Amino acid sequence: QSVLTQPPSASGTPGQRVTISCSGSSSNIGSNTVNWYQQLPGTAPKLLIYSNNQRPSGVPDRFSGSKSGTSASLAISGLQSEDEADYYCAAWDDSLNGPWVFGGGTKLTVL
Amino acid sequence: EVQLVQSGAEVKKPGESLRISCKGSGYSFTSYWISWVRQMPGKGLEWMGRIDPSDSYTNYSPSFQGHVTISADKSISTAYLQWSSLKASDTAMYYCARRACSGGSCYLQHWGQGTLVTVSS
Numbered sequence: 001q002s003v004l005t006q007p008p009s010a011s012g013t014p015g016q017r018v019t020i021s022c023s024g025s026s027s028n029i030g031s032n033t034v035n036w037y038q039q040l041p042g043t044a045p046k047l048l049i050y051s052n053n054q055r056p057s058g059v060p061d062r063f064s065g066s067k068s069g070t071s072a073s074l075a076i077s078g079l080q081s082e083d084e085a086d087y088y089c090a091a092w093d094d095s096l097n098g099p100w101v102f103g104g105g106t107k108l109t110v111l
Numbered sequence: 112e113v114q115l116v117q118s119g120a121e122v123k124k125p126g127e128s129l130r131i132s133c134k135g136s137g138y139s140f141t142s143y144w145i146s147w148v149r150q151m152p153g154k155g156l157e158w159m160g161r162i163d164p165s166d167s168y169t170n171y172s173p174s175f176q177g178h179v180t181i182s183a184d185k186s187i188s189t190a191y192l193q194w195s196s197l198k199a200s201d202t203a204m205y206y207c208a209r210r211a212c213s214g215g216s217c218y219l220q221h222w223g224q225g226t227l228v229t230v231s232s
Contacts, residue, residue, distance in 0.1 A: 002155060033216040037156070044206055044222040045148075045156065051216035088156050092217065099170070100146065100219070105155040 003028065004089050004103035011109040017077040020106045022089030024070050028101055032092040034072040036065055039086040039105075048087070049074060076108075084110045113137040115145075115207050115223035122229045123197050130193040131226045133207030140188035141165040144210040146219060147181060147192045151203045161210070162190055197230045204228075 005023040012018040022034065036049040047056050049065035052072065064075045072091075076083055089103040118132040133145060146161040160171035164183040171181070183190040190207055204225045211220035 035218040037219070039156075044225050045208075045219075046222065047218060047220050050218040050220075051214060054213075056220070086155075090156075090158075090219075099161065100158040102156045102158065 002104040003093065003101035004091065006087075006089060006103035006106045008104065009107050009109065011111055012076075012079045013111045014079055014081060016079045017075060018079060018108065019076075020074045020087055020089075020108070022072045022074070022103050024072075024091060024101075026070060027095040028070075028091040028093040029067065029072055030070040031094060034065065034067050035090045036063075036074045037088045037090065039088065041085070045088065079110055081110045084108055113209065113221045115209060115221055117205075117207060117223040117226045120227040120229070122231070124232055125197060125199055125230055127197050127230075128193070128195050129197055129228065130191050131205060131228065133190045133192075133223050135188045135190070135209065138209075141185050145181075145183065145190040146208045146210060147179075147190075148206045148208055148219075149175075149203045150206065150225075156206075159192070159205075164188075164190065197228075199230050199232075201228060202230050 033051045037045040038048040039045045052067040053065045062078045086105045088105045093101045114136045116134045141164045144161045147159040149157045159175040162169045162181045162183050164185050169181050180193045206225050207223040208219035209221040
């Protein structure tokens with residue numbers, strides 16, 4: 001069972017906007033920033049969003065992140081077929097769980 | 112260009128030992144922590160632990176403490192993940208990742224391609 005809670009699946013049609021939630025606690029999301037990773041099928045994870053809402057160079061502005069209290073969200077607008085992937089949230093955890101804890105991942109399907 | 116290149120896939124028997132590697136290039140190896148992340152078949156990401164290559168200080172997730180050892184050889188810009196006695200449950204993809212920090216926030220910015228470890232009798 002993951003420390004951060006994500007829905008196991010999400011879906012949308014091309015052009016739609018979808019959001020993926022991530023719920024944590026005061027020791028992780030509540031007191032630290034949230035990062036999001038995208039894992040395309042058969043590939044290594046890739047940093048998608050860092051520091052709650054910052055995009056690394058090269059990440060389209062269709063991807064955005066937000067955080068409020070002990071929860072965070074990833075939004076994808078103008079959904080494209082190549083966005084079909086697994087998405088993971090992660091945060092630094094101040095408890096014994098260790099510096100980074102991950103969500104269980106959300107599999108995004110583009111219908 | 113920052114690159115983390117991991118060693119190739121391994122097939123081992125239960126009880127055997129194993130060390131896999133992660134070679135960094137394109138940056139100052141001693142300036143950035145390296146973490147190891149496990150992904151079991153069909154499952155999510157799990158942070159195992161990290162090393163500061165400048166002084167080899169390590170810390171581990173409680174779930175992995177005592178089961179694996181993380182080390183580094185800064186002379187060849189390489190980090191390692193090691194098992195002394197593998198179990199079938201160690202079958203997984205293992206990724207190394209380099210930490211970066213900006214404005215007080217840290218994240219795993221660069222990832223290796225992964226090393227698949229299969230443990231089977």
